[in-house]
Amino acid sequence: MTQCYYAPASTGNVSVGFDLLGAAFEPVNGQRLGDVLAIRGECANTRLSLSGRYQHQLPADTDDNLILRCYQLFQQRLGKALPGLDLHLYKELPVGSGLGSSACSIVVACFAFNHYFSEPLSQVELLQLMAEAEGGVSGSVHYDNVAPSYLGGLQLMLPGSERLCRDLPWFEHWRVVLSYPGTTLSTKAARAAIPAQLPLKTSIEFAAGLSRFVSALYCQDEAEAIAALKDVVAEPARALLMPELPVLRQALMELGVVHVGISGAGPTVFALCQTEQVAAKAASYLASHYEKNQDAMTHICRLASAGARSVKDPIPCS
Numbered sequence: 001m002t003q004c005y006y007a008p009a010s011t012g013n014v015s016v017g018f019d020l021l022g023a024a025f026e027p028v029n030g031q032r033l034g035d036v037l038a039i040r041g042e043c044a045n046t047r048l049s050l051s052g053r054y055q056h057q058l059p060a061d062t063d064d065n066l067i068l069r070c071y072q073l074f075q076q077r078l079g080k081a082l083p084g085l086d087l088h089l090y091k092e093l094p095v096g097s098g099l100g101s102s103a104c105s106i107v108v109a110c111f112a113f114n115h116y117f118s119e120p121l122s123q124v125e126l127l128q129l130m131a132e133a134e135g136g137v138s139g140s141v142h143y144d145n146v147a148p149s150y151l152g153g154l155q156l157m158l159p160g161s162e163r164l165c166r167d168l169p170w171f172e173h174w175r176v177v178l179s180y181p182g183t184t185l186s187t188k189a190a191r192a193a194i195p196a197q198l199p200l201k202t203s204i205e206f207a208a209g210l211s212r213f214v215s216a217l218y219c220q221d222e223a224e225a226i227a228a229l230k231d232v233v234a235e236p237a238r239a240l241l242m243p244e245l246p247v248l249r250q251a252l253m254e255l256g257v258v259h260v261g262i263s264g265a266g267p268t269v270f271a272l273c274q275t276e277q278v279a280a281k282a283a284s285y286l287a288s289h290y291e292k293n294q295d296a297m298t299h300i301c302r303l304a305s306a307g308a309r310s311v312k313d314p315i316p317c318s
């Protein structure tokens with residue numbers, strides 16, 4: 001019997017936490033924003049078929065697909081060969097978008113295989129495997145997409161801790177408008193733009209901003225949390241890759257948006273809103289001023305409390 005699994009989109013960095021903060025999001029209208037993997041049964045040799053809105057952005061040769069790479073890594077991690085699987089990926093997240101697309105496929109694959117084979121790996125072991133797979137794609141291991149896509153919520157990465165990450169408080173009324181313009185920006189290329197070292201002043205500013213944001217979340221001090229949202233690491237280094245950002249930010253702030261940042265490595269931008277009304281205005285503005293082609297999309301989102309999970313239907317009835 002076919003078993004279907006889903007993992008949500010995610011925004012890495014969240015402006016103030018480069019490589020250390022990541023949030024899973026879902027459209028408030030109930031649509032899914034993420035990939036679905038179906039395990040249709042067992043067969044002699046593992047095979048992968050593809051469909052979905054962004055199927056055309058994937059490698060033509062399915063042997064290069066991350067889903068199959070993850071099955072290899074999963075078997076290596078277990079130290080044993082597993083049966084061939086008949087797999088189907090519904091690719092609903094654009095590649096190179098800043099929405100954690102490769103992380104989403106990696107998470108849904110690793111979660112699916114672990115569930116299908118009765119969970120031989122623990123949560124931490126599975127997260128480590130996911131990050132290892134993601135690192136192979138982006139050039140360096142970072143958890144800020146795989147952690148929220150796997151676990152849901154807003155996740156603070158804890159390098160050096162056995163926990164690996166911790167779920168943070170949020171503000172339930174916050175809405176995040178995610179707008180993907182339809183163009184691509186390689187995570188590897190965007191990470192290459194980040195300097196290998198930061199001046200002491202910038203390092204202190206970075207640590208201060210993240211500490212201020214996290215402490216404001218725990219104290220539920222909304223004004224303080226918003227004031228802390230400043231990107232001193234990625235945005236300055238990636239400004240040339242995101243030339244429209246200053247104009248978008250100016251227009252969106254005039255509509256009442258309280259923060260505009262780069263979603264992950266871009267080109268998706270996120271607009272933080274305190275009300276549904278402002279979110280609707282921001283979504284309308286971004287749809288008409290930032291979307292470039294038929295691959296583009298803009299969604300009004302809330303934080304997704306749930307991450308990777310089994311689902312009944314691959315594509316929910318709208």
Ligand SMILES: Nc1ncnc2c1ncn2[C@@H]1O[C@H](COP(=O)(O)OP(=O)(O)OP(=O)(O)O)[C@@H](O)[C@H]1O
Nearest residue numbers: 059065066095096097098099100101102105186187
């Ligand atoms: N199932 C898959 N989903 C996404 N990318 C895949 C998949 N299989 C293979 N790839 C390849 O992995 C690479 C992912 O590149 P990159 O990390 O820049 O994109 P991304 O992870 O989608 O970006 P972002 O995290 O910003 O959404 C692309 O070259 C893509 O063709």
Ligand SMILES: N[C@@H](CCO)C(=O)O
Nearest residue numbers: 012013019191264265
């Ligand atoms: N922290 C990563 C997120 C990628 O989605 C980066 O900015 O390169």
